[in-house]
Amino acid sequence: MRKQLPVEFLYQLFSLIIAAILIHSLYVxxxxxxxxxxxxxxxxxxxxxxxxxxxxxxxxxxxxxxQEACFILMLWAFALMAYKxxxxxxxxxxxxxxxxxxxxxxxxxxxxxxxxxRPIQALSMRQQAFLLPRALLTALHRFRSTRNIQDVSTAxxxxxxxxxxxxxxxxxxxxxxxxxxxxxxxxxxxxxIGQALGQAHQAAQxxxxxxxxxxxxxxxxxxxxxxxxxxVMFLLHQLQLAQERLVLDAEAYxxxxxxxxxxx
Numbered sequence: 001m002r003k004q005l006p007v008e009f010l011y012q013l014f015s016l017i018i019a020a021i022l023i024h025s026l027y028v029x030x031x032x033x034x035x036x037x038x039x040x041x042x043x044x045x046x047x048x049x050x051x052x053x054x055x056x057x058x059x060x061x062x063x064x065x066x067q068e069a070c071f072i073l074m075l076w077a078f079a080l081m082a083y084k085x086x087x088x089x090x091x092x093x094x095x096x097x098x099x100x101x102x103x104x105x106x107x108x109x110x111x112x113x114x115x116x117x118r119p120i121q122a123l124s125m126r127q128q129a130f131l132l133p134r135a136l137l138t139a140l141h142r143f144r145s146t147r148n149i150q151d152v153s154t155a156x157x158x159x160x161x162x163x164x165x166x167x168x169x170x171x172x173x174x175x176x177x178x179x180x181x182x183x184x185x186x187x188x189x190x191x192x193i194g195q196a197l198g199q200a201h202q203a204a205q206x207x208x209x210x211x212x213x214x215x216x217x218x219x220x221x222x223x224x225x226x227x228x229x230x231x232v233m234f235l236l237h238q239l240q241l242a243q244e245r246l247v248l249d250a251e252a253y254x255x256x257x258x259x260x261x262x263x264x
Contacts, residue, residue: 185225
């Protein structure tokens, strides 16, 4: 666990830096130049044709700084969720291994605990840190020392509950990102409305171009932020569901493959 924490922190840090560089590069090279071109063409058309109705352009909708920040956070959240999903996939692979090689109808006595622990101890150090190997080793050691099946069942349940709490707490950063994205969108709304109010005197004189553009900033930032938040929250719930199923399957594995064969 001491080795995993710095690795995960560095992954979070570098994934944020890479997301910021990638999104900002796309905005500088593609989004903002195209948005400026679209706005110029629309201005020319509106000046030449009073009945011209400009179409909504994707580049114009996402061109502001708030939308750029939302996309950076979205890409960062995707990277964090991919990291967690990969860990869950590796742990689920351990569930397919026959860590307790016991035949149907065979009983495991307290004296046999050391022998049945050897296949688990033969795993790599990384795999031994996963939920299922830890639960099985703890259960076998507890059975050898106490010879009480109820104590073994309680130990497995405690480990699974603590693992569930740990997995839930490690999703706090992703939850914060999912909360921050619509908040940034609302900041864009406040900024746009503030700019529109600052140009109210121009609208009173008949020039409403600045007001409409500022209101566009307000509505576009909210629209993009809420849309991204929906996507991030959906993927977050799918990841949380996969982690919860992993814990439940590990507990069921211990019940079926170990506790059901114990004989005190």
